[in-house]
Amino acid sequence: MGEVRVSPPVSEVHVSLGDEIVVQLPENATTGYLWSVQRVDGALQVTGDAYEAPGQPLPGAGGKRLVRIRPTAVGEASVGLVLKRPWEDHVEDRVSVRVSVGG
Incomplete structure (x- = not known):
């Protein structure tokens, strides 16, 4: 079991189950x-969502x-x-990450 960090512009990641x-x-x-x-498509579970303040x-x-x-x-x-203000419908930016999970 490991931790794989992904930041844009990376849009695809290959990981192992666990x-x-x-x-x-x-x-x-x-x-x-x-x-x-x-959205979450496929066998993924969001386990955390947090804001990390800047160092300074x-x-x-x-x-x-x-x-x-x-x-x-x-599987795949x-x-x-999406990046948006919660009270607006307009979406400022979008990011999609494809995940390939091996055994």
């Missing part, structure tokens, strides 16, 4: 734009959104995330 995938996305909460999981607490500095995903079966799957 690994945990951590999708890292830049996020600046002061803008109101937050990353959230829009400067006004307006951005941090990272860390979304933890665990595959639950061998994907997860889609």
Whole structure:
């Protein structure tokens, strides 16, 4: 069991059953734009979603959104995330990560 970190522009990852995938996305909460999981296709389970503040607490500095995903079966799957303000319909950015899970 291991941890596999993925950051855009990487859009595909190969892991083993039992690994945990951590999708890292830049996020600046002061803008109101937050990353959230829009869809999960296939045998993936979102196990965590947290904001990591920047190392230096400067006004307006951005941090990272860390979304933890665990595959639950061998095969192909994907997860889609969107960057948007929760009170708006407009999506500022999208990220999709395809996951190939081996035994």
